[in-house]
Amino acid sequence: MDRLTVSQLSAGLRSGEFSSEELTRQSLARIEAANPSLNAFITVMAEEALTAARAADRRLASGKAGPLTGIPLAHKDIFCTAGTLTSCGSRMLANFVSPYDATVVSKLADAGIVVVGKTNMDEFAMGSSNETSYFGPVRNPWDMERSPGGSSGGSAAAVAAGLVPAATGTDTGGSIRQPAAFTGITGFKPTYGRVSRYGMVAFASSLDQAGTLTATAEDAALLMEAMAGFDARDSTSADQAVPAYSSMLDETLAGKTIGVPQEYFDEGLDSDCERAIRDALDVFVDLGAKITELTLPHLALSVPTYYIVAPAECSSNLSRYDGIRFGYRHPDASDIGELYTRSRQEGFGAEVKRRIMTGTYVLSAGYYDAYYLQAQKVRRLISDELMRCFEDVDIVAGPTTPTPAFGLGEKIDDPVQMYLNDIYTIAVNLAGAPGISIPCGFSGALPVGLQLIGPHFGEATLLNFAHHYQQQTDWHTKTPALALNDGADK
Amino acid sequence: MNWETVIGLEIHTQLATQSKIFSGERTTYGAEPNTQACLVDLGYPGVLPVLNSEAVAMAVKFGLAIGATIERRSVFARKNYFYPDLPKGYQISQYELPIVSRGSVVIQLDDGGQKRVGITRAHLEEDAGKSLHETFKDQTGIDLNRAGTPLLEIVSEPELSSAAEAATYMRKIHQLVRYLGISDGNMQEGSFRCDANISVRPSGDTELGTRAELKNLNSFRYVEKAIEFEIERQIDVLEDGGKVVQETRLYDSDKDETRPMRSKEEANDYRYFPDPDLLPLEIDEALLDSIKESMPELPSEIEERFAKDYGLNPVDIQILTASSEDAKFFEASAEGLDGNYELAANWNKGELRAALNREGVTISDSPVSPADLNNLLQRISDGTISGKTAKEVFEAMWAGEGDADQIIETRGLQQISDVVALDKVVQQVVADNPEQAGQYRGGKQKLLGFFVGQVMQATGGKANPAEVNKLLRARLDADEN
Numbered sequence: 015m016d017r018l019t020v021s022q023l024s025a026g027l028r029s030g031e032f033s034s035e036e037l038t039r040q041s042l043a044r045i046e047a048a049n050p051s052l053n054a055f056i057t058v059m060a061e062e063a064l065t066a067a068r069a070a071d072r073r074l075a076s077g078k079a080g081p082l083t084g085i086p087l088a089h090k091d092i093f094c095t096a097g098t099l100t101s102c103g104s105r106m107l108a109n110f111v112s113p114y115d116a117t118v119v120s121k122l123a124d125a126g127i128v129v130v131g132k133t134n135m136d137e138f139a140m141g142s143s144n145e146t147s148y149f150g151p152v153r154n155p156w157d158m159e160r161s162p163g164g165s166s167g168g169s170a171a172a173v174a175a176g177l178v179p180a181a182t183g184t185d186t187g188g189s190i191r192q193p194a195a196f197t198g199i200t201g202f203k204p205t206y207g208r209v210s211r212y213g214m215v216a217f218a219s220s221l222d223q224a225g226t227l228t229a230t231a232e233d234a235a236l237l238m239e240a241m242a243g244f245d246a247r248d249s250t251s252a253d254q255a256v257p258a259y260s261s262m263l264d265e266t267l268a269g270k271t272i273g274v275p276q277e278y279f280d281e282g283l284d285s286d287c288e289r290a291i292r293d294a295l296d297v298f299v300d301l302g303a304k305i306t307e308l309t310l311p312h313l314a315l316s317v318p319t320y321y322i323v324a325p326a327e328c329s330s331n332l333s334r335y336d337g338i339r340f341g342y343r344h345p346d347a348s349d350i351g352e353l354y355t356r357s358r359q360e361g362f363g364a365e366v367k368r369r370i371m372t373g374t375y376v377l378s379a380g381y382y383d384a385y386y387l388q389a390q391k392v393r394r395l396i397s398d399e400l401m402r403c404f405e406d407v408d409i410v411a412g413p414t415t416p417t418p419a420f421g422l423g424e425k426i427d428d429p430v431q432m433y434l435n436d437i438y439t440i441a442v443n444l445a446g447a448p449g450i451s452i453p454c455g456f457s458g459a460l461p462v463g464l465q466l467i468g469p470h471f472g473e474a475t476l477l478n479f480a481h482h483y484q485q486q487t488d489w490h491t492k493t494p495a496l497a498l499n500d501g502a503d504k
Numbered sequence: 505m506n507w508e509t510v511i512g513l514e515i516h517t518q519l520a521t522q523s524k525i526f527s528g529e530r531t532t533y534g535a536e537p538n539t540q541a542c543l544v545d546l547g548y549p550g551v552l553p554v555l556n557s558e559a560v561a562m563a564v565k566f567g568l569a570i571g572a573t574i575e576r577r578s579v580f581a582r583k584n585y586f587y588p589d590l591p592k593g594y595q596i597s598q599y600e601l602p603i604v605s606r607g608s609v610v611i612q613l614d615d616g617g618q619k620r621v622g623i624t625r626a627h628l629e630e631d632a633g634k635s636l637h638e639t640f641k642d643q644t645g646i647d648l649n650r651a652g653t654p655l656l657e658i659v660s661e662p663e664l665s666s667a668a669e670a671a672t673y674m675r676k677i678h679q680l681v682r683y684l685g686i687s688d689g690n691m692q693e694g695s696f697r698c699d700a701n702i703s704v705r706p707s708g709d710t711e712l713g714t715r716a717e718l719k720n721l722n723s724f725r726y727v728e729k730a731i732e733f734e735i736e737r738q739i740d741v742l743e744d745g746g747k748v749v750q751e752t753r754l755y756d757s758d759k760d761e762t763r764p765m766r767s768k769e770e771a772n773d774y775r776y777f778p779d780p781d782l783l784p785l786e787i788d789e790a791l792l793d794s795i796k797e798s799m800p801e802l803p804s805e806i807e808e809r810f811a812k813d814y815g816l817n818p819v820d821i822q823i824l825t826a827s828s829e830d831a832k833f834f835e836a837s838a839e840g841l842d843g844n845y846e847l848a849a850n851w852n853k854g855e856l857r858a859a860l861n862r863e864g865v866t867i868s869d870s871p872v873s874p875a876d877l878n879n880l881l882q883r884i885s886d887g888t889i890s891g892k893t894a895k896e897v898f899e900a901m902w903a904g905e906g907d908a909d910q911i912i913e914t915r916g917l918q919q920i921s922d923v924v925a926l927d928k929v930v931q932q933v934v935a936d937n938p939e940q941a942g943q944y945r946g947g948k949q950k951l952l953g954f955f956v957g958q959v960m961q962a963t964g965g966k967a968n969p970a971e972v973n974k975l976l977r978a979r980l981d982a983d984e985n
Contacts (some may be wrong), residue, residue, distance in 0.1 A: 094550045107549065114543060116550060213550040220780035248552050249782050327780055330582050333593020334547040338646070350644075354586055377584070377775035386777060 017176040017493055020085055020233035021260075027074055027084045034074065034084025034128060038067035041086040041130050044177045048496065053152050054162075054171040056091045057099050058131040066128040073126060081236055081260075083126030088181040090169050091132040092139055093119050093224075094213040102215045103135040103147040103165075106335045106342045106361035116213020117245045118182060118224050125240035133168030133181055137363045138332065139189055139217040141165050142435050145426045146365040153422070154197060155494040156460055160419040163193030169227045170197040175496055180228045180237060184214060186221045187320050188414075188439025191451035194227055195414035195463020198453040198492055200480065202226045202234040205470050206446030207252035209238075210245030216331040218324035219250075221443040230490055231452065231480035235259035238473065254471060262474045263481040268302030270479075271407040277313040278412030278438055290455030290462040291413050297486050298411075298479070308403055308410070312396045316441040317433055319396060322376050322389035323444070328366075329373025335361060368429065397445035404469035409479055413438055414451040414463035442467050450476045453489040461492070506707040507739050510715075511670045511700060511731060512662035515677055516655050517687045518631070518695035519562045525630050525654035526553030526596060533693045537636070537647035545652040547591030552781050555580075559654040560785065562686035563603045563628050564795045566656060569684055569802055570623050572607025574792060578627075580782045584775040589633035589646050597657075599776045602627035603785065609680065610804065611672045612822060621673050622661035629655050650694075656686070662701065662712065667731035671724050674698060678724075683803050683828045697722040700731055703748070704738045713738070714748040718755055718762055730755035734762050806831050814838065814845040823853045829867045836874030837881060844885050851881060855898050872901050880908040887921045887968050888912060921968040923975065926959075929967070930975045933958045944980055952976060 018026070026032055042060050049055050063086065070084035094100045094112035101107045115123070123129070136146040144152040144167030152167040154160040155175035162171040166183030170193030173181050183190040185203035194201025202225045209224040216222060226237045239260060244253040274295065279288060295305055337343035337357030344356030362370070376385035403410050415435060425432040442449040447467055454464035464483075468476040484490050524531055527544035544551045567574045581599035604626035610618050631653040636645035658677060664670045678696055681687040689696045698721050703713035718734060721727045733755070738748050753762040778784075801809075803825055810821045810831075825831045833856075838848035856877065860867060880897055883889050889897060889912055900911045912918055920926055933955055934941050944951040952973070959972045 100549065102549070110549065112549070114548075211550075212552050215549040216781075218780075247554060249554050250552075250780075326777060330584050330594050330775070330777070333584060333586065334549070334591060336586060336588075336593060338588055339546055339591065340548065350588060374775065377777050379773045379775075382775075382777070 017229070018179065019229045020082070020179050020236055021230070023085055023179055024081045024236070028079065034067040034070040034086075035064060037084065038063050038086050038128050038130060041178050044175075045131065045172075048155075048175055048177055051153065051158065052155060052171050052175060052177075052496075053150050054134055054168040054175070054177060055088065055131045056101055056103070056134050056149050056168070059098060059129055062098070063128050063130040066123075070126050070128055080125055082122070082240055085127055085180065086130045086178050087122065087127045088131050088133045088169060088172050088178045089119060089129055090135055090166050090181065090183050092135060092184050092215045093132075093182060094215070095119050095129070095132065098132065100132070100215070101149070102139070103137040103149060104362065104366070105148040107215075107340075108148060108342065110341055112213075114213065117210035117247065118241050119213065121241055121243070122182075122237070127240070130178060133166070133172055135168055136165035136189075137366050138215065138328070139165040139184055139186055139222075140328065140365050140369055142188070142192060142432050143420070143422070143426060144168065144193075145422060146363055148363060151422055154419050155496045156198065157419065158496075159421055160460070161196065161422050161424075163196035163415075163419065165189040165193075166201075166227060167193045170194055170199060170201065173197070173199050173227045173229065174494060176493060180226060180233055182224060182241075183227050184217075184222055184224050185439075185443065185449075186217050186223075186324060187443050188436045190225045190227060191414050191439050191449055191463065191465060192436065194451040195453075195461065195465075196419035198461030198489070198494070200226075200228050200231055200234055200453070200484075200490060201451045201463075202228070202231070202238070202477070203442070203449050204238065204242060204473050205252070205448045206443075207250050208242050208448070208471065208473065210243070210248040210251045212245055212247040216327075218327040219331060220327060221320075221324060223443070230484055231450065231477045232260065232263055232484075234450070235263060235477045235481070238477075242473075252471070257474050259474055259477050263478055265478050266302065267298065267479065267482050270303045270409075272298055272303050272305050272479075273308040273403050273407035273410045274305055275308050275310045275313065275403075275410060275412055277310050282416045282434075282437070283413060284417040284457055286457030287413050287415070287417065287462045290457065291411075291464055294454035294464045294483065294487075295411060297483055301482050301486065303479075306407060308407070310399055310403075310441070312392070312399050313437075313441055315392050316396050316444055317437055319389045319392045319444060320436070320440045321372065321433055322385050323393060325369040325373030326377050326386050326389075327373065329370045329377065332362075332366070332370055337361070365429070393444045396441050400441055400445045400447060400467070401469065404472070408468075408475055409472070410467040412465055414465040415439075418457040418460035418462055438465060446470060448473050448476055450480050452480045452483060453492065454483075454487070455489060461489070505743070507704045507735075507742075508707045508709070509665050509735050510662045510703050510705065510712055511664040511666075513660045513664065513670060513674060513698050513700050515658040515660075515674065515696070515698040517658065517677070517681050517689070519559050519654040519656055520685065520687050521556055521558045521562065521654050523556060523558075524652035525556050525559045525628065527652055529652065531653050533690075533695075535649055537645065537649060539649065541633075541648040541651060545591065545648055547593070553596060553779075555782060555785065556654060559628055560603070560787070561795050561798075562654075562684070563626060563656050564787065564792065565684050565686055565799060566626055566658070566681065567604035567607060568796060568799060569680055570604075570607030570609055570626075572604045572623065572626070574787060575601060575603055575605060576787050577601065578603040578785045580628075580779045580785065581776045582779045585772050587632065587635075588644065589635045589648065589651070591633065591648060591651055595630060595632060596779055596782070597629035598627035601784075603787075609673070609676050611669070611676050612818075613672070614668060619669070621663050624659045624661050626656055626658045629657055631655050656681075662703075667728045667735065670700060670731050671728040674727055675724055679803055679826065683800060685800065691722050694722060698727060700727065700734075702731060702734045702738070704735060704742065713742075714750050716748060716750065716762075717752045719752055719765065721755060726755060726757055729757070729760055730762055733760060737762065800828065814849070816845065816849055820849045820853060824849060827867070833867050833870070833874045837877040839878055841878075841881055841885055844881075847884060848881055851877060855895065859898075859902055871904060872898065876901050876907055883908050883912060887970075888918055890919060890969060893917050893919070893965075918966065919968040920963050920966050921971055923971060926963075926967055926971055927975050927979070929959055929962050930955075930972065930979050933962060934976075934979050941980060952980075955980070
C-alpha cells in the first residue's frame with residue numbers, strides 16, 4: 015500500500031480492500047521503522063490502536079461505519095488522552111497520564127478513528143522548530159538535518175513520512191500551517207472557537223486552536239466534520255452548526271476573488287518561495303478566480319504583538335505546574351518556596367521559561383498599560399485590518415513562511431529570528447481567522463507552502479479553494495524518499 | 505486630640521448555588537477532604553471554566569436589592585499568585601469591570617437615627633481551597649473541596665465611622681443575603697466573612713489616614729472587637745508621634761489583639777488580566793426582567809409594610825423582621841387579629857423568643873407553628889382565655905400537647921364571659937361581703953380588687969376579668985342607690 019489519503023483509505027475500508035487492523039499494523043510498522051530517526055512520536059499506542067482497529071472492523075462489517083471508521087491517526091501530545099501519557103513535550107508533564115479525554119479526542123474516537131500514538135512537539139507548543147521538546151527535536155523527512163517546523167512538528171513529520179494518513183495539531187501562531195509548509199502537506203487551522211479547546215493543554219488561550227495535518231484539503235474537511243462543533247465545556251467554543259465541508263469542496267471558483275497582500279512579498283521572502291506562490295496564484299486564475307492586490311500596513315506589528323499577548327497568557331496558564339498535584343516535582347525541596355522554584359526551574363525548558371518571564375513582565379504593575387494593554391489595542395487594529403479585506407475578497411493568499419525548512423540548530427539560539435519566521439501566520443491567530451497551508455512547489459528539495467486565509471467561519475470557502483487547487487496540481491502527492499523506503503512494506 | 509475613624513468593609517459571602525462557580529462539582533459543606541473537587545477545580549492541564557448562571561442570577565439579585573447598577577457587561581479576570589491551595593496559580597475574579605456597582609443600604613444607628621452606607625461594588629469570584637496546618641504533624645494538608653466555590657465580594661465605601669457601625673452594616677448585609685436566599689450566611693462555616701480597612705485621622709481632616717487591613721473576620725462580635733482594638737492601636741501610634749504602617753493584620757480572638765501578617769505574603773503583584781477562557785459576561789434585558797420577577801420582598805419593604813399594615817413601632821419591626829423566617833412567622837401568627845396586632849407582636853418577641861432561646865432552637869424549627877400561635881392569639885383576642893392562662897396553654901403547646909383549642913378544652917381553661925352567669929356570682933359576692941361593700945361605697949374604691957379576687961376565687965380563675973370589673977362596678981354602684 016502506498017501512501018493513501020483518508021478519503022481513499024475510507025473507500026478501501028468500506029469496499030473491504032483492506033481492514034482497519036491491516037492499516038493500523040502497517041502504520042505501526044512504519045512508525046517502528048522510521049521513528050528512531052524521525053523522532054515524530056513520543057508515545058506509540060500499539061495495543062490500544064489494534065483493539066480500536068478490530069472494533070472498527072466489526073463496525074465496518076456491520077455496515078454502521080462512518081467515513082472515518084478505522085482510519086489511523088496520531089494526536090499531537092498536547093491533547094489529553096485518558097490513560098495515556100500526555101507530556102506536551104515537557105519534562106514537567108513527562109509523567110502525566112491524563113485521567114480524561116480532550117473533546118477533540120473523544121469526538122474523533124466517536125467517529126471511529128484509530129489512535130496510533132501521540133506526536134512530538136515543541137514544549138507546551140512554544141517553538142517554531144520542534145527543538146524545544148524535552149523529547150528531542152523532530153527531523154524533517156525531506157531533509158533529516160532540517161526542522162519540520164513547529165510546534166506541531168511531530169504530527170507534520172508523521173503525515174509527511176506516511177507513518178499516519180492524518181494527525182491533529184494545534185495552531186497558536188502558525189503551529190499547524192508552518193510545519194505543514196515545511197513538510198509538504200496540508201495544514202488546516204480553523205476559526206478560533208470552531209473546535210473545542212477542552213482537554214487541549216493551554217498555551218495562549220485566546221489564540222490556541224486545534225486543527226488538522228493531512229495530505230489533502232478533502233481529508234481536512236472529513237476530519238473537521240467530526241472535530242468541530244460547540245462544546246458546553248469550552249465557553250469560547252462557537253455555538254454554530256458545522257457545515258458538511260466535504261460536500262462543499264467542488265463549488266466553482268469562477269467569479270471568486272483572492273486578495274494578495276503586498277506585505278507578504280517583502281524582501282524577507284525566499285525567491286523560490288515567491289515563484290512557487292506566484293505560480294500557485296496563476297492556477298487559481300485558470301480556475302476562474304480573480305486576483306487583487308491589497309495592503310496590510312499593520313502586519314509587521316503582528317510579531318511583537320503576539321510576543322506580548324501569547325507570553326502573558328502562557329505565564330498565567332502555566333502557573334498550575336507547581337509540583338503540587340501532578341507533573342514534575344523536585345524531590346528534595348525543604349519548603350514550599352523551594353518546591354515551586356526547583357520544580358519549575360527543572361521541569362520547564364529554556365524557551366518556556368523565557369516566555370513565562372516575558373509574560374510575567376508585561377502583566378506586572380507599571381508595565382501592564384505599556385505592554386499588555388497596548389498589545390491588545392494593536393491586536394484589534396491588525397484583526398480589523400485583516401477582516402476588512404473580506405468585504406472585497408473571498409480569501410487572502412500568500413506564502414505560509416518566508417523560507418522553506420531551516421536547519422536544525424540554525425535559529426534555536428536566536429529567539430528573535432525564530433519568532434520572525436512566523437510573520438505570515440501570526441496575524442491570522444490574532445484575528446481568530448481560519449487559515450490553511452497547502453503544498454505548492456519546491457525551493458530546491460524542500461516543499462513550499464501556500465497559505466490561504468478566510469473570514470471567520472469561512473472554513474468551507476478555504477477548503478473549497480484548496481481542494482480545487484489540489485485537483486489541478488500534484489504537489490500534495492509528492493512524498494519524501496524516506497516515506498516509502500523506510501519500513502513501508504514490512 | 506479628637507480622632508475620627510474611617511472604615512470600609514469587604515464582605516465575602518458564599519453563594520448558595522447547587523454547584524461551583526466554574527464547574528459542575530457540588531458545594532456541600534463538611535465533606536471528606538478532596539471528595540468534592542473535579543478536574544476543573546483541581547486545575548488539571550486542558551480543563552476550562554464554565555460560568556454557573558445561578559451564581560450570576562444571585563449576584564444580580566443582590567445588586568437589585570441594594571439599588572445598584574447591574575453592569576450589562578462585566579469581565580472575569582485572573583488574579584495570579586502561587587499558593588498550594590490555589591490549584592491554577594490564579595483565582596478567577598472580577599477586577600476592573602464587576603457585575604454590580606454603586607449601590608447602598610440604610611442602617612439603623614444606636615442613637616435611633618439612620619445612615620446610608622454606599623456599596624462601591626460587588627463582584628463574583630471563586631474561593632480557594634484550604635490549607636490544613638494542624639491536621640498533619642510538620643506537614644500541610646490541602647483540601648480543595650472549597651476551591652471554586654462561588655463568592656460574592658461586597659465592597660463598601662469607606663463610610664463607616666465606628667466599630668459598632670461596621671458591625672451593624674455587616675448584620676444588615678447578612679440579613680439581606682439571607683432574605684434574598686443567595687447565601688446561608690453561616691459564619692462558622694465561613695460562608696460569610698469580612699476584611700476591614702481601617703484608618704484614623706484628626707477630626708475635621710479631609711484626607712484619609714494610612715489604613716491597615718484586618719483579614720478574615722468571621723463573626724459580628726470579632727468585627728466589632730477587632731476594629732475597636734485596631735482603632736485604639738492606631739490612635740496610640742499616632743499620639744506617640746509614630747506612623748501607621750499600611751499592612752495586613754490578623755485578629756487574634758484569644759488575645760483580643762491584632763498583629764501584622766508576615767509582610768512577605770502581601771508583597772504580591774497579582775498581574776490581573778482578563779481571563780481569556782471566559783467571554784465577557786453579558787446580561788440582557790430579558791434575563792434582568794426574569795430576575796426582577798423572582799425577587800423576594802426586601803427587608804426594607806417589609807419594614808415599611810409592617811409599620812403601615814400592623815402599626816408596629818420601629819423597635820418591634822427590627823426584631824420581627826430580623827430574618828425572613830421571623831417576618832413570615834409574625835405575619836402568619838397575626839392573621840385575622842385585626843386591631844390587635846400589638847398582641848401578636850408582643851407574643852412573637854416575648855413568649856416565643858424566650859422559649860426559642862431557652863431551648864436553643866431556630867424559629868424554623870419551633871415546635872409551636874405560626875398557625876398554632878395564631879390559634880392561641882385568637883382565643884386571647886376573643887376572650888376565651890386570659891393572657892395569663894394563655895401562657896400555660898403556650899407551654900403545653902410547646903410540649904406537644906396539641907393545639908390551643910384542644911388544650912383549653914381538655915384542661916377546661918375557658919373563661920366565663922357569660923354576663924348573666926357572671927352577674928349571678930358578682931351579686932352573690934357583693935351580698936356575702938356587706939361590710940366591704942359599704943366601705944367601697946363610702947369611697948374606698950380600691951376595694952374593687954378585693955371583690956375581683958373573690959369572684960375569681962368563686963369561678964376558679966376562669967372569669968373574664970374585664971367583664972368582672974364591669975359587672976362589679978355596675979352592681980356596687982347600683983346597689984348604693
